[in-house]
Amino acid sequence: MPRSRSIVSSIRSLLVVLVLVAPAAYAAKDDKDPIVVQDPQYGEVLYYFYQEDYFPAIVRLLAAQEQQQLDDHAEDAELLLGGLYLSYGHHLEAAKIFEQMLADNVSVEIRDRTWFFLAKIWYQRGYYEKSEQALGFISGELPKNLQREATMLRGQMLIDSGEYDRAIALLQNWEGKTEWASYAKFNIGVALVRSGRVEEAQQLLNDLGNLDPFNEELASLRDKANLALGYALLQDGQTMAAKTSLQRVRLEGPFSNKALLGVGWADAEIGDYRRALVPWMELRGRDLLDSAVQESMLAIPFAMAKLDSISQAADHYLNAIEAFYEEANRLDQTIAHIESGELFDEFLSIDPSDSTGWYWKLEQLPEGPEARYLLHLLARHEFQEGLKNYRDLNYLHRNLDRWQGSVDVYANMLETRKQAYEERLPKVEDALARADLDDMVNQKLQFDSTLNNIENSHDWLALSTRSEFEMWGEISGLENTPALRADMPEAAEVRDKIHLLKGVLQWQLERDFNDRLWRIRRDLNDAGEALVATQRSRRQIDETMRNEPLRFEELSNRVYGLAPRIEGMKMRVDDALANQRAFLRSIAVGELQAQKQRLDIYTVQARFALAAIYDVAAREGEATE
């Protein structure tokens, strides 16, 4: 059913898929190249794909392929399937298709974009070797935005694997003045620090720390660079330089607490404890969850003690111990809630849309006490990717649940149909036995032959009606009456009348002969056609009677075979859900345990300092006595 469309999209199906897969390249989705949809099933797959409902799109595509309904789109369909798998986050299966398809019959542009997205998904999912390999397959020029991302990905992988010099060499050639260039600079700084070239790193970070940011992202990067540089300088004993750098960090922002803490330590380092108290006191009113705020609660009494405000220092240490205790309790409650496993279902319930896919991302946490503790977990790839898997597994579980209900209904339906068929069968067989079709055919042939004879012999009497025939018989009978043979005028008159009547009747019969002949032949032809149709129906009935039990058996086998498959699959999905939940739980609990350990250490330090203060005070008291 070829039909032409001038609508929408797609240079090739794959390109659309990849464009959708990459939010960064999303703008390109409005390509107006013509598409020709030649199979409705292909259009149906696109209908779900455009709604980002990848699961039903894949199922329909697989079903259409199985039924060979996509003959006009065979190659496109395979590429589309690969793209759908990729969008759905089914990256290993996507890679299998692409590895087969991308070998020779796809343009370099499509091939390179595909390898790029595979590299990205593999990096995020921790398949570093595969990611590196995929980047290596990129042979041509990617579009600029993807090219930048690919280079950054390469650089990150080199840094991760400790190949700092190669990372520096790669990132040093960065062209342009975009945010990407600044990120590249920052990453070079990281690589330099890690390879021990601190001085060079300082210079780079200093440049970044003085950049004029034109958006929030760059402002944040500038803060990050200043913070990293400030602490590096503090470690190196360059106190004043460190302070300058740390003071460049914005007062409100994700890095401000640590910067304020550092500024305080810079002042403390040169013995100006009074000045150090200014940023530290500012920290006191901030969120206690931040380690810099926690630390400031120890730093403040430390400075006060140095300034000989011993009793104030003791009060602050006591406040800190109490605050740490309360925070530790809250952490314990949160850990207990996370261990119950409910948290991850709450994660999914804040985004109730039924869609699945690789680029789904949890942007915010459900409201509750856990949110503040787990916020930065969202930045970790394995946590986000783990949540995606958890979400996908939940979808699979619901999907299998629905099918389980349907299959039960189908089993009942099939049984009912089978029963109805078995009940109807004897009646049908009886009716068929009574209808002798062969005899009917013979009769029809005899009628044909008789009619041909009548036509050939022009036997008009043979086509007379019953009354006409009886009348003809009566007249003929009267003709043969002996009395009428008498030679007398009355007899002659009756003979004439009979002769006239016979003539009139014959004239009428001969007049109607052709018309009657045509009508009878038409009825005979109709009867012949009806007989042919009946024979065809009979053959169909015979075929149905032969096939229906086999069909019932085949469908029963499928229905009853699928039920245990669903059940088995559900159990495996449940196991996988439990594993995935345990994994997410271990990351989240590990994160909170680390926070609690830090609080424990700070508490010990506070108690130790407090004891020391009491000790000094006691000794001073004894001395004055």
Next chain:
Amino acid sequence: MTKTIIALIGAATLAFSMATLAQDNDEAESRDEFRSIDQDVQTLKKEVLDLNRDLFLLEEELLFPANSQVAFFISMDVGEYFELDAVNIKIDGKEVANYLYTAREADALIRGGVHRVHMANLKTGDHELVAIFTGKGPHIRDYRRGATLNFNKGIGAKYVELEITDRVKKQQPEFVIKEWE
């Protein structure tokens, strides 16, 4: 003490500031664990998709056997002059489908998707299809139009497409019903 604390904080903060790039041992371990689970999930996804394919085919075969199956599809070509809200379908005078489109679904149609709006089992022979489209026409006015098709159902599956196209000359939408063989 100051020095020690500064050194500790310094190291921690530097590591923190480079957190997106640095992978410590714990993270490497959890990455390996994630990969192992992910591979299981990938295998499961494949198997559940294949199972869904089999179930989809079984369902269609059971509910709509090929010899009586008729599928009705909605599609749009361009869609400049018509914004689809709903479609109502009657077969032989009986209402069989009344589908209300979400913005997302309508967009999928405009972009080239084809929606299977109804499946039916029909006897062989002649049938009448009446489709009523409602939505917004030119100048965002409420628009309601019908289209009729008399079609013959033979042996084997039949597909009927209800297509909304633009008649550029008249700057009006056009509603066409086609039979796909």
